[in-house]
Amino acid sequence: MSSGVTQTVPMPGKPYPTVGLGTFTIFEKTGYGDEVCNAVKVAISEGYRHVDCAYVYGNEKAVGDGIKAKIDDGTITRNDIYITTKLWDTHHNPDHVEGALKKSLRDLQTDYVDLYLVHWPFAFKDGDDLFPKDTDGNVVFADHDYVDTWKAMEKLVGAGLTKAIGISNFNKKQIERVLEVATVKPTNIQIEIHPYFLNEKLVAFCKQNGMTVTAYAPLANPSRTWKSADEPIVFDEQVLKDIASKKGKSIAQVVLRFHLQRGIVVIPKSITPARIKENLQLYDFDLSESEMQLIAGLNRDLRFYQEGIASSHKYYAFHDEY
Template sequence: MAAEKIPVVPIPGTRGIPMIGLGTFNDFQRRGSNDDVKEAVKIAIDCGYRSFDTAYAYQTELIVGEVINEKIKEGVVKREDVFITTKLWNTHHNPVHVRANFLKSHQNLNCEYVDLYLIHWPFGFEDDATETFPMDDKGYARFSDHDYMDVWTEMEKLVDEGLVKAIGLSNFNKSQIERVLQNCRIKPCNLQIEVHPYLSNKKLIDFCFSKDISVTAYAPLGNPNRSWAKGNEHTIFEEPILKDIAKKKNKSIAQVCLRFLHQRNIIVIPKSVTPHRIKENIDILDFDLSDDEMKAIWSLDKGARVLEEPTVITINKLNVNVSDLIECYSEGPVSCSMAAEKVPVVPITGTRGYPMIGLGTFTIFEKRGSNDEVYEAVKCAIDCGYRSIDCAYVYQNEESVGQAINDKIKEGVVKREDLFITTKLWDTHHNPAHIRENFFKSLNKLNCGYLDLYLVHWPFGFEDGDVCFPMGDDGKARFSDHDYLDVWKEMEKLVDEGLVKAIGLSNFNISQIERVLQNCRIKPANLQIEVHPYLSNKKLIDFCSSKGISVTAYAPLGNPNRTWADSKDPIIFDEPVLKEIAQRKKKTIAQVCLRFLLQRNIIVIPKSVTPQRIKENFDILDFELTDDEMKAIFALDRGKRFYALGIGIGHKYYPFNDEY
């Protein structure tokens, strides 16, 4: 395709950015050696590409610059024909050194000027670190505290000098862009973000267009070759809708995806080192998608980011995935706020992510917690900013939870897609033949369209039926003999149907989880277990972390109001260590306990029906525990379990026969 046929988006100070370019992100890929990238850029120029996207962090600037200069010498292109974009990396945010760091990229590219220079991310790592991702000996990222507004001021000076034609942003969220717009001298002309059929990013893109900021989509094909992809993940290239459209148009699925973005007026920078794919990716201007086809592709949106595994970092010692900072990072490290967008999320494939602070609703055996109280608690929590609600069939309050959620949706406080709803398959519902039917009992009560996360509540089953705790005349529980692997296979089918976004486990031990992993088609996304200062569960949590399974802590405060408490049981709230830390931090003991778990990268779902406590439990992001304080709380570990469900003892799948 001739380069002149490619539409361009006007960029002040330039000849415009071509709407189809070549991406060169190479750092974590299974394919893409320096020699491969070199050949890819050569082929791309010969095919008609005139836009090339690189970055200091990609370590491909030198190669991109070398090839462009070779093609200029050969007379294939002139410098003014080519649009070169690169980015300022996170270790280069010191305003004093922004110019010097830009010149490193400028020198690598060996071009007279850069057409577009972007701030790669709004947050900074330690200044001028030799590593791309500087980490300390505990695996935490080393941060700088530079304000991206100070960085922007220095970027503007590069435009003044003529070193850069235009400047823009990458991976910024709406509030961050608004802050730049309110304080800038030169307006950002472009935002580069992840966009593909699984992540439409519609609201952010609409906002940019309203401000005359063009948008470039990276990973426009979902980056199927990323090295951190999970083996059981569905890929865009497996979607029947896209296969059907591609067949009808006599095009590849990649071409359909790129055309979809092109018709949304989004610039695309697909990356490839395969010659025929490079040629295919530019050949998207000879067909149109109908309105119905566009709607069909829109319907694939899952809010699913692919920039996940390699870049988990830490804010105030709180592990947060880099991709999620687009949503949760604002002016500096995460600050305490009752706003939902401040709560970090854990990536869960197929969802918009699992908020790390949620509301638990287990009150069936509590001193307080009628269904009416649970209804009011859920409403209060949503008003405070909670977007994750945890419940279960056995809690017997799914209807109250669902009613509260739907009332808040009707009020316009939230939309369904803003919420992350978890419930669980109870032990009397393990018969594989009836799992779908039993799932619908929960879904109908919740009345929420779909579930974000559905868990197998326990690995063992009771006698089939709707009596939650079936007991024999001998006072012992009546068990079923269903294998939890057969249960899991039926859970997987619920994901296939789109009824459930993700599935996981609860109260499973290591050997049971390993057995699921060895036999599953869809990997468990989450394990929910009891964790608090008296029960650290470290070995089990470390195991889950090594397998990419997130962990949710129930009873994170030790459940002091449980009706079955023994008068001799220790009480977390009486611990002098916790009292001292709470006094020093000017926080409650509950807040210290929850922060302890959050800094271990554990999702927390404290339960309460008291408005003040619901608010307090959410307010844990404005302080951090020191290493010594963390060690002091770890020292309280007694292996003390408050939820043993002793009536399950004797079943072959009872999980607590093993230590962990």
């Protein structure tokens, strides 16, 4: 076992580990099923107790295989591991929400998940085609109100299919609409956060409303397939190189520690065993206030995950400031 120790924050069901294994974009690689399964097994062996996946990633079966292998070999029990997955845009019809989660549960090989998120506030045409398109190649939208989708999400908690529910990629106004009607309030929001996009106003708003905040792409995902040549890369930043050298840590560890000290949960993605291990070793050092300010100074309000295919949907979240 690794010396990595996972800290947690309170959540319904059971405590929420502040570092988890992210699995987005692994599915784009050839043979991804084995890569995802192996990454999950390595992560659990190294001390991770939190795995984040999603229906649209196409990897729930592989995640489930990895978790089952570590349960079967006695490393963990089901109660030891925190599993998050997400409702996709084509399943926002309130009549389809429970069925969507049950399919995820079958693939994950578990009776419940610990956290189920609405992946985006907008809906695509009902069905199993993840990105339904018209003859012009545009994604076909559906007119399901995310508030109605949320009411269906609430029923999943009562049915014992998930311990907690939350949202992802919603803006302030959309969150307010959900809070106005919620009988089960969102306990978590997952949003883009990295040194170039601190997302400070939305983070503060969500914390004020009792939500834990999870950062996806906490290292700005420099390997993302749509990255343009002129975009900055955190691993090239001299200020991060200097702090990492001073601390005897990697740049990734410094950035992830920065998020933790902001009170944000991180789910870095990796399939490399050494990096998976490294990304958990964040609890044995601290950043000073001046170091935190230096890293915060990298902020450019630069959002990399625009989801432009939905920019004309009435529930697109990113037209607002936050």
